[in-house]
Amino acid sequence: MREVDVSAVTGAVRELCILANCTLPEDVRRRIQDCRAAEDWPVARDVLDQIVENYEIAGAEGVPICQDTGMACVFLEVGQEVHFTGGGLYEAVHEGVRRGYRDGYLRKSVVGDPLERKNTGDNTPAMIYCDLVPGDRVKITVAPKGFGSENMSQIKMLKPSDGLEGVKRFVLQVVEDAGPNPCPPIVVGVGLGGTFDKAALLAKKALMRPLDEPHPNPFYRELEEELLEEINRKGIGPQGFGGRTTALSVNIEVMPTHIAGLPCAVNINCHVTRHQTAEL
Secondary structure: OEEEEHHHHHHHHHHHHHHHHHOOOHHHHHHHHHHHHHOOOHHHHHHHHHHHHHHHHHHHHOOOOOOOOOEEEEEEEEEOOEEEEOOOHHHHHHHHHHHHHHHOOOOOOOEOOOOOOOEOOOOOOOEEEEEEEOOOOEEEEEEEEOHHHHOOOEEEEEOHHHHHHHHHHHHHHHHHHHOOOOOOOEEEEEEEEEOHHHHHHHHHHHOOOOOOOOOOOHHHHHHHHHHHHHHHOOOOOHHHOOOOOOEEEEEEEEEEEOOOOEEEEEEEEOOOOOOEEEEO
8 A cells, every 4th residue: 555645646736737737738739730731721820820839938938828727627547555645635636726726827717606606716626537546656637628618518419320420420510510619720529438427528538638649449540530531621720710720639539338328428629738647
C-alpha cells in the first residue's frame, strides 16, 4: 500500500489548471499547423495564422489561450494500492482548482445553481471523473471545457436498427447544427454504447485522446477518417469563414450496450482542445 497525501493532489491540480489554460498540447498544435499548410482558401489561412499566433503568445507569456477558461473537468485514475491521507480526495481536487484559477488569474465561470445563476467565485466545483485502476500511481488530467463548444454537444438514443448509417447521420447533423458557434476548427468526440450517461462520458474522454493516435480498431479508425472527411467537406471552415478545415479530428470511443439500444453522444471541443496530465 502506498500512501499519498492529498496535498500533493491539490498542488498537481493547481499547476495543471494553469498549464492547461495557457499551453496547447503538442499534438493539437501540430494538427493546426498541418491544416494551415493544406488550406488553400486565403481567409481560412489567415484565420489559422491568427490561431497559431494566439497560442504561441499564450505559451510564451503564460496567459490564457482563450478568455473562456472553462469548467475544470478533472479525470483521475487512482491505483487500487493507493491510500490517501490528510483529507478527502475530492475536496483536494476542488481546492486545487480553487488555487489554480486564483493564482493563474483565470476567469471564474461556474454558477452554484443552474437557475439562480450566482457565481461561486472560485470556479468550483470541479467536474470529477474517477476510475480505480491497478497499481500504486495516481494519474490526473485536467481538461478545462469552454461552453461555446460544450453547448453544441448532443446525445441521442438511437435504435439498433439505425445502425452505422444512423450514427453517421447524427454525428454529421450535430456538426452542421453547431456551424461556426464552437469556434472551429473543432475536435469531435463521439461516444458509442453504454447507457445514456456513459455514452456522454465516453464522448468527453474521446477528446483526451491525442489527435495523432488513431483508434486501435481498424473499423473505427476508418470511421473516424470517413467522418472527418465528410465534416471538412461541409466548408464551415476556421471560425466559420469557409475553407477545408472545419474539424481537426474525430475521436470515437465505444463500449458494450444493451440489445435494445444504440446510445450515441457527440461532445464538441473548439480548436483550443486543452488538457494536461501529471502522475503522482
